[in-house]
Amino acid sequence: MELSLIVQNWQVFALGLWNTLWLVGLALLFGGILAIPLALTQAYKTPYIGKFSLAYSYAIRGTPLLVQIYIIYYGLGQFEAVRNSIFWVLLKDPYFCAVLGFSLNSAAYASEILRGAIVGLPKGLIEAAYACGMSRFKMIRRIALPIAYRRSIFAYSNEVIFMLHGSVIASTITIVDLLGAGRRLNSQYYVTFEGFITAAVLYMTIVAFISFAFRLIEKRYAIT
């Protein structure tokens, strides 16, 4: 292990860290937004849409993220029509593909957590809301969702860590994320351990931060 090599190339790792963080952050944001309708339609068994959400969530959770990313990045370009359309500007950009793939993936996992929390809400709570004259929409917005959120904090912290772990796949579609930075260092200087171990240590540090942050959030908001 040559520490000086790592210190000299700190910019690569800083870039990798930055890319990893914003990719994961955006994916969690968009995934979280998309998870709400997915979870609600499943929990309240909306005709047709509920079944679709269920199938979507099962299919995404039942297949590797790597394959999903490959389908978006390598697969969609198969058709002339796609390559000629205005979307091609976005679809040939690895960063866009990564955010899209990660978001769709994260949405499925997050919706499963949220659905479980909504279904598990005490019946009396919902009945009380209706008895107070709330409409269904108001009940969901004011009662069901806030409580479901607070109940699913612990499970969601695991999903955040899994998303971070899954984000290493970005390095397979040419993005310089943390692992990509490690790989770049390794190939540039013909070394093996320096890049990977630095990446591993940095990933562990991020996980430690996430766990710490969620412990604070849990203490403040979680209800069981």
Next chain:
Amino acid sequence: METMLEFLPLVLSGVSLTISLALTSVTIAVLCGICGAAMKLSNSSILQVIGGLYTTLVRGVPDLVLMLLVFFGGQILINAIGEKTGLWTYIEISSFWAGTCSIGFIFGAYMTETFRGAFLAVHKGQIEAAKALGMMPRRYLVRIVWPQIVPHALPNFTNNWLVLMKTTALVSIIGLQDVVYNANQAGRTSQEPLTFLLLTFFIFLGLTLLSDIGLRKLGRIYAVK
């Protein structure tokens, strides 16, 4: 459709590699998990610390990073040890074993938690009763504890297995010709990447569905009454 049939044998050979890879890794994972759980549950504080470090390390580091480290680094490390000690000259780690060992090692950590939780779910009085009857540890572990661990561990085991199977897709990155690798090759050669990637998608979905149904049935048979 014709191109699909042409490359179907290639993709199917990838499927068989994926399945054997998953089965080998899950065996390693169960062994690692039993060792890990035994360490975490032991009375020795050193073993507890090692067990704790093991699960924390795996939870902290992404699977692909560990896999690349084992694949590229393990080779160098093993040969350096061989050179220093003079016990062996040159050993080449095949990508199959690098893949299975790293996946097994990673999921061993999750299995550790599964087995530990299942062990703790076994009623203490049962072990005490077995001891009172004069059973030796090996005997009561095999006859009393293990049969009760299985039903408690099965739901978590099912989850771990489903995640493990998806993780095997990563071995294509270290050059193992699994279903993802072969489908990618077929897609490039035939200029129809989407066709073959979608095929892979549905193959994985099929494997997930099959194991989901199968293990759920098993779970119902062994369910805690």
